[in-house]
Amino acid sequence: MRRLLPLLFLVLLALPARAQGREEAQILVDQAAMALPELVGDLDSASRDQLSLLLREARGVLICPRILRAGFLIGGRGGGCVLMGREPWGWSAPAFYGLGGIGFGLQIGIQDMALMMLVRTERGLRALMEESFTLGGDLGVSVAGFGATLQGATTAALGADLVSLARARGLFVGASLEGALLSARPGWLADYYGEALTPRQVVVEGLGRNPGADRLRALLARITAPTR
Structure with a gap:
């Protein structure tokens, strides 16, 4: 019994931290x-149809709901992201990532940006399965971005492994996502799903269950479904 008391004490100490991690992941x-x-x-009907088609062809999607960027000459950016895989049975539960980085040069202003990145190839998905991945820094993985609409985006952008669609609020001159570091958050996976899982197990193998992600999966399925 005496031997069990220290172990029980450590377990009790870990419970608040796990609850906090689960709450942050749910947010x-x-x-x-x-x-x-x-x-x-803001997409017109033709662009929405094209996005729906691209999602049905994608291997996964990365959603970063709030990336904050600010700076003067030296700029910083950061935010959280979720990665979900597309399988015949639907969209997987989310894996968790952090996005951060520092850039140099002519950078001025403040911006709050939401980002969706379509994972179009198996190579792109494998890159995101790594512990960390630098956007634009891996010579084997190409990254492109759509403009204000998706119409006509069928050439160079659609040949990329990762293709981004962003909506920004605020003014930021001279910044891009080139060089941003995407890092997995394995601790959040353990807290959110109650067991130690890797991003691959969640995104590719379909492991991990938490009803808190059902709304996000349903919304993504609705956008993916073809319009009649």
């Missing part, structure tokens, strides 16, 4: 669900 999932309508809301 990010809820923010991603709120960002989806904003990301697609």
Whole structure:
């Protein structure tokens, strides 16, 4: 019994930290669900149809609901992201990532941006399964971005492994996502799903269950479904 008391004490100490991690992960999932309508809301019907087709062809999607960027000459950016895989049975539960980085050069202003990144190839998905990944820094993985609409985006952008669609509030001159570091958050996975899981197990193998992600998965499925 005496031997068990120290172990029990350590378990009790870990419970508040796990609850906090689960709560932070749920906030990010809820923010991603709120960002989806904003990301697609300004698209015309033709562009929405094209986005739906691209999502049905994608291997996964990364949603970063709030990336804050600010700076003068030296700029910083940061935010949380969720990665979900597309399988025949539907969209997976989310894996959790952090996005951060520092850039140099002519950078001025403040910006709050929501980002959706379509994972179009198996190579792109494998890159995101790594512990960390630098956007634009991996010579084997190409990254492109759509403009204000998706119409006509069928050439160079659609040949990329990762293609981004962003909505920004505020003015920021001279910044891009080039060089931003995307890092997995394994601790959040354990807290959110109650067991130690890797991003691959959640996104590719379909493991991990939490009803808190059902709304996000349903919204993404609705955007993915073809319009009649």
